[in-house]
Amino acid sequence: MSATGREEGDRWGREAFEAMMTLITYICYQEHCTLNDGKTSHFKGLKRSAGPLWDLFKKCADGTGRRWAFAREALRLREGNLFIEVNDAVSQIAMAKHGKLSGALDYPRLLEQVGNVLNKLMAGKLLGYFEDIRRVPFSMNRYAGIFRNARGPSSPFIDLYCYEGAENYPPEYVFVFDINAQLGLTLYPLILRGLDANRPGYLDPDFFAFDIARERDVGYKAVQERQEVTISSEGDYAVVYNEIMGRFGTDRPQTWVQGMQLKPRDVE
Numbered sequence: 001m002s003a004t005g006r007e008e009g010d011r012w013g014r015e016a017f018e019a020m021m022t023l024i025t026y027i028c029y030q031e032h033c034t035l036n037d038g039k040t041s042h043f044k045g046l047k048r049s050a051g052p053l054w055d056l057f058k059k060c061a062d063g064t065g066r067r068w069a070f071a072r073e074a075l076r077l078r079e080g081n082l083f084i085e086v087n088d089a090v091s092q093i094a095m096a097k098h099g100k101l102s103g104a105l106d107y108p109r110l111l112e113q114v115g116n117v118l119n120k121l122m123a124g125k126l127l128g129y130f131e132d133i134r135r136v137p138f139s140m141n142r143y144a145g146i147f148r149n150a151r152g153p154s155s156p157f158i159d160l161y162c163y164e165g166a167e168n169y170p171p172e173y174v175f176v177f178d179i180n181a182q183l184g185l186t187l188y189p190l191i192l193r194g195l196d197a198n199r200p201g202y203l204d205p206d207f208f209a210f211d212i213a214r215e216r217d218v219g220y221k222a223v224q225e226r227q228e229v230t231i232s233s234e235g236d237y238a239v240v241y242n243e244i245m246g247r248f249g250t251d252r253p254q255t256w257v258q259g260m261q262l263k264p265r266d267v268e
Contacts, residue, residue, distance in 0.1 A: 013107030014093055018050050020114045022209050024121060025057045026190040027176055028071045032060035033254040034185075035067055043247040047212040048221060050093045054086065070178060070185060073120040082113055126177045126262065128157065129193055130169040143168045147177075147262050150207070161262035174207065177260055184257035189243040195220055195229045210244060218244050 029043070042059045046052050061068075061078045068075065077086055089110050126149045133145030142164065149159035169175075172194040177184035194205040208220040208229060217230045218241050231237040246252060 009107060010096070010105070013105065013111065014050070014096075016111055017089070017093070017107070017114065018048065018053065020111070020118050021050060021053045021057070022048055023127075023191075024071075024074050024077070024114075024118055025053045025060075026187055026209070027121065027185065028057055028060050028065075028068070028074050029190070029251075030185045030187060030254050031068055031071045032064045033251050034256060035064040036251055036253070038250050038253050040251045041249065043251055044249075046210075048209060050090045054090045069181075070176075070183065071121060073123070074117060076117045076120070077114070082117075085110065085113065122176075124178060124180055126159075126161065126179060127151075127174065128159075129171055129174055130163060131171045133163070133168050133171075135168075136164065141166050145169075146265060147175075150174075160265040162265045163260075163262055165260065171205075175257065177257070177262060179262060182258065182260050184260050185254065186257065189240050192220075192240070195231070195237065195240075196222065196226075213244060213248065217241070 032040075032042070040059075040063060042056055042063070046056055057074075057077065061075060065075050065078065076082060089105055092105055126147065128147055128149040128151075130145055130147050133143050136142040136144050143166070144162075144164040147161040147163050148157050149161065150157050151159045172188075172192050174187045174191045174193060175184050176187060190210045191207060193207055195208045196206050206226075207223040209223070211219040211221040211228065213219075217232045220229045220231070222229065231241045233241050
């Protein structure tokens with residue numbers, strides 16, 4: 001938003017737009033997968049770029065959008081003038097990426113419009129991860145820990161919630177929760193944490209979003225600006241690779257996290 005030069009403004013404007021569309025689209029896709037019973041294959045061919053993200057969003061919205069509850073606010077992107085503006089922006093971005101001349105995009109306006117949709121989509125929701133989960137003493141299947149809401153300029157985030165329940169959630173998984181509805185979705189394997197555990201100087205896990213699948217590996221893009229992380233069918237993250245590749249055959253059904261009670265915790 002503060003970039004002054006045309007080239008710099010276009011670069012960071014596109015980065016911000018694609019980041020917003022990544023989060024919106026991945027949430028909508030996961031809700032779509034709770035409703036389609038594995039009958040679609042919309043994920044096939046996806047890469048984390050404006051055009052494919054927009055195409056996936058439209059397919060999911062057209063297929064199950066009328067039944068969305070969790071991601072209902074995102075349907076604003078499918079309506080009226082906003083749909084026309086976003087559709088035109090995606091076309092211009094695609095032209096620019098392929099070295100073709102395109103009109104000057106008004107990125108401040110575009111980011112404001114899409115940002116408002118994302119803000120409404122996330123109203124009353126938490127996006128984050130569990131940590132320090134331990135079995136409750138004298139219990140066979142009760143666990144307690146904290147949920148860290150990823151809100152703020154950087155990690156460690158201080159918006160904490162107390163958790164107690166029957167599941168021992170791994171810290172690598174990223175969730176979105178609607179507090180009032182006590183309903184949540186996991187964004188795994190589309191958005192996750194911890195792929196940088198082997199990075200020199202590693203301090204705290206970054207967030208990673210699925211970026212692209214190639215013939216022999218899968219690429220993830222970190223939220224912070226750094227090199228791509230690639231994973232394959234071999235190594236520590238083979239299970240993540242298999243989860244992604246499985247979605248290229250069919251959109252695997254997702255289950256809700258229901259009855260989740262997260263209570264705000266004061267930072268000591």
